[in-house]
Amino acid sequence: MDQANITRTNHVMWTMGTDFKYQYAHTWYKQMDKFIHYVNQDGRVNALYSTPSIYTDAKYATNESWPLKTDDFFPYADIVNAYWTGYFTSRPALKGYVRKMSGYYLAARQLEFFKGRSKASPNTDSLADALSLAQHHDAVSGTSKQHVANDYAKRLAIGYVEAEEVVGESLSCIAESASKGGCKGPTNKFQQCLLLNISYCPPSEVDLSKGKSLVVVVYNSLGWKREDVIRIPVINENVAVKDAGGKEIESQLLPLLNDSVGIRDYYSKAYLGMASNVTPKYWLAFTASLPPLGFNTYIISSSSSTASRAASTSSQVYDTKVSQNDTVEIGPGNLKLIYSGKGQLTQYINSRSLVKESVEQSYSYYAGDDGSKDKQASGAYIFRPNGTYSINAEGQDVFTVLRGPLLDEVHQRISSWIYQITRVYKGKEHAEVEFTVGPIPIEDGIGKEVVTKITTTVKNNKKFYTDSSGRDFIERVRDYRKDWELQVNQPIAGNYYPINLGLYMQDNSSEFSILVDRSVGGIKYC
Template identity: 35%
Template sequence: MLNVHLVPHTHDDVGWLKTVDQYFYGSRNDIQHAGVQYILDSVIPELLSDPSKRFIYVEIAFFARWWREQDGIMKENVMKLVNEGRLEFVLGGWCMNDEASTHYNAMIDQHTLGFSFLEQEFGGCGRPRVGWQIDPFGHSREQASMFAQFGFDGLFFGRLDYQDKDTRLKQNNMEFVWRGSPKNLGETSELFTGVLYNHYVPPPGFCFDEFCKDAPIMDDERMNDVNIQSRVQDFIKVVKDQAQHFHSNNIMMTMGSDFQYENAHTWYKNLDKLIKYVNQQQSNGSNINLLYSTPSCYLFNLNHLNQVWNSTKDDFFPYASRENTFWSGYFSSRAALKGYARKSNNLLQVCKQLDVLANLSSPVSFATENLRIFKEALGVVQHHDGISGTEKQHVADDYAQRLAVGAEKCQQVASAAFEKLLPKGSEKAPKQVYCTLTNISYCNFTEHQKQFMMTVYNPLGHTVTDFVRIPVLAEWYRVVDPKGLNVTAQMVPISDETKKIPERNGSIAMNELVFMVEVPPLGYSTYFIIEASHQEEATSQPSQIVPLSSDELEIPLYIDNDQYLVLLDNIKGNTMGFTNKKKNISIPLHQGFWWYEAYGGNCSKGEFQASGAYALRTKGGRQLVPDTTMKLGSYILTGELVQEAHMIFGPEASEVIRLYNNKPYVEIEWTVGPINIKDKLGKEFITLYDTQSMETGSLFYTDANGREILERRRDHRNTWNFNNTEPVAGNYYPVNSRIFIQDKTNNQQLTVMTDRSEGGSSLESGTLELLVHRRLLYDDHFGVGEPLNETGADGQGLVVRGKHLVILDTIEDSPSLHRSLALQMYMAPSLSFSQLTMTPEQAMSKYNTQWSGLKKSLPANVHMLTLEQWSTTSSIEPIEIPQILIRFEHIYEKDEDPVLSQPAVVDLTDFTTFRIVTMQEFTLGANFPLAELNRLPWRYIPDNKEESLSKEKLLNTAIPHSSVPTTLSLQPMQIRTFVATLQRLL
């Protein structure tokens, strides 16, 4: 028989055209008719009425909210359905996350949040075993690797480049084994993957939702409009058309779509008839057998055929839906929200760590509840119409507000931790104050205090030295470190370009106080900042400023320190060259701002496709932002700690090039906006790095969600003959943390690190470009219904500020830098401030001014990815055991570094506030013990004929529950996840 697995499902966006609340309750139906609560209300009775029926549910952000409103009887009924496999959870994340703009840390966390809910409420029967990424706009290899490590048996997705899909249909290659980490993790990261034939909607003509226009099944012969015969034959044809593109005698059909099944009865009544009458044809020789099913049931049947499948190790970016229509604009859409999400994730990790280290959480505590609010807010934002930037403006505002509320709750947790960790005795710790706008030199607290304390917490397992910049009002300051020693500081005037940013309204700061801090691993250092009455008392030194138009400047212009020299164009203000002084490497490097005109059109066909929130489409070549630097007040600033070149490219763009002492990179802080649209042109603003000397050919490299590095080749796809209809958009890829080019002849690598996800490419040999901000006038007709035209506090175009770290080094030495810098950028130190009502010496006698949660640093190639309180409270077995969730990862790939790519060993006895009593290893998502993992095995043909069929296994064996190890080992790129019980030492 040809078994046709009918999968009733709904796809419920966790925010898109409406906010997540509006979608749940069904409000604002003038925007879109959708009410998720009614879907679940309607589906459950239908399942209870008929044991043959099935349904899958995906988005736990919605299900958890619905579940919390149900009474005991409904919960018992739902648990019965779950236990019988008739209501199946697939994917299981808080949302169906985007795969291009998301960082691996946040991706793992949002799935863990959903898994934890399902495990606590439903136990083993609620565990998802299938990935279901049916709507994201392109797919990441790192996501596939994660799904395999979650314990999933397979993955299904809906969107595939139209050329790729045509090729796969012709080759019957719609299902394959995806090798998520062939170089590092081997079999552990391999995942059976299927591309859905009908995207994720029903076959044409067979949508039976109450809002669909397709004809129902009319089978009463007494009626004039009976259509059963034609409907059966039409469906049999649909089945045969699909089956010819698949290898097995099983095919899957998605029976549902966006926010469907509010009236589940209409769906199930018609599906019942379809199943009945199509299967009756078997008596006439038909081999078609329809059944209610789920993706895991379908996978199980495929697996038992014991076929050999094709394989791939590529990702699926960028996605094109037709000619001229590449969905690579969303890699950079809503750059401010993308940056806010990254910083919010940073703060969440800080708060979770402090919660554990200070032992704040009892079975139910304010810390647990506060962190839940922030976790759920950040989980919602990872949605594929959230952090992607493809939502309506009011929804983007709602996401940002949720992050702001969650951040405030998180800060309360951090403050409570410092109340325990700071005092030496019975002394009460001062209240902590947090400043969220220091990136635009605004902190109301520090601007109005003559003296204060600053506590810097380091969430990394390694000692960190970093420079801080604090907005202040006075002219002279004395800075004292945790041991009472004076700290050299530099006074840096706040630039006019920064003062223009409308969100700074209310700031009176004139300077930033810059100094270096040193913070121990998983610990904090407290510094004292005191206004000085005159220069002799101060440890701060003024900066020297020379305008670029001054006759005092030497030609050529440059800034330099012990690490780098940056040569400047004395006419245009762009950079002209970079020199790594320690490696004696010099290249010409012209860096500046350019823009593409965004294509406008009615989107009626590919040639009229407009650039919008999803799609990137440029008209003509890039255009240089006007070179008016000399006239606009650009200047060079020098001092003891930092050298800066302030470059103004016009009213729409400026940047600061910084060289901090002893830092092995060049920092470029870019500010773009408000983008001018008075000329009726939408614009795509890029920053371009043009070496004009490096021979890099068509190759460049980008990261996958902040982890592994993928090779990109311009105008090329590995698995099909690529016809590129858009030379810019068709070569853009997601850059989550870094992009680089290599000149192998001269052993040079130029790497650009990003502080948020951006689209990037190398469109000519020796160049890199990153799309940093967009302001558009047309909708691209993919549903959002409005142009991407963000405005700021003053109603003008939004101003966005971000950072790039630029590294010029040898090819072999670059990985050790970009790996450690990527870690420091997304897990940056957290600053809080408090009043100082005594002398620093008195404060040091009352407070622990420097403290660490570790006795010594972790190995240089190891990162503690997760440390958080963990609850095992379950509706099945309601027993609370205080535990923690802890993850360690190896941050290097194989062969990247002769030393740091070697296996690493972590000492588990080095924590200062607790001792691990028992420890059990879990899957990456922490929802079941690794020792119980029994994934379906799949045989495949390597996608490279030269590769061996042998499968590499990781050397480690799962740590059982009863074990109390003192060390654990990590292989390159491996993440190991543990649930541990503790003996508290604090």
């Protein structure tokens, strides 16, 4: 009756159940049957089993006018210090894995269709099932227990293995049918590299000095033309890249630095169960041009040192220990990032759009509240910070620059457990930031929410915009909700929003945007 008094029309949805209740469904429904029976005997309320569609139809039939709500309910809190903004960042590795496998699944489904689906052959069903399970609100949100999170990842890995076979066979079939007039069983077998994020790709780590060539097939699953820089680890220095027509294309070698080698050795051993017997020396980068829903083939082979230097330029290594008082300009194209000699980002310049703005980046962490005062601790669901602490760069040798014709890279050792690579490409007008965080030290017994803080000169008057499930952008204003008067109890947690696609802020002259490769949390400080 209380809910009916604040609900339009005389139709009220009263939801039943909660987590784990239907493990004993027969008992639950037996009690609901009794509940409905006795409520209806009372006569004031007519209770019945219903569905969302039946409820909506009943509401629509009343011909009532309804208010329009264009915003959402974020950030949500059910009690004073319990803002449900912790899960925006919980288990970021799993979030990234789910998104990567989702994109891979869509590409695999396309290729499966091109080749022709067969129930007797490997298919994409296992990966589809694993991805659907991963959409559960305790899966991709990162709020499950650790052994459950491990199970989600395991299912995704099993699904990937089968889908990988589908992709390999389909690409072989398509590549061969283009020259033979039909696919009658491919003879070539393509291999894929899921672990490129740790610089591990056995198919590309072969010795090309003895006349061998490496064939790289790059597929574009999008409906428009793309040009992207492809990066694969190689062991040879004198290599050349040619397109399918035999024309040599510009490429670049970037040395594989010790930090990357350390990660590769550790995780490849964990993945294989034994140490890898080959360690690549370089990343080979080249630009791939791809048609919509199509592929291109590239041939990598050995080359004489003279020819190799013309096509593949080794990146220049810049060590800031030499001149810490100078500024360093990064970027071979229109976009330039300016760093101080100590490795601090200071400026963003775009010579095409004539943008020149100050920008800084730093790392810090929020200490998690242990709940000792009121039993409300920070956790997988709840974000409750208890102080903000800066993470400063350790030591002097923290800034290395790799230069080349296609891209420049800035490598920074932020701390013993944070490593960052910033890339600026010749043909792109945005900077790409890749960071490795962890294992986060917890020997002090304090949980830590690690954040990166970017400071600009954009005057946005507390306003910023975050995406709504990647489909639209919603205006956010610090410490303000337009539908009700907000009482701010947690000024940090109460202003964090989910970022699935990106966030931006703007003033009368410029806009600053950040796009993400997995769901994270974002806040505008001032």
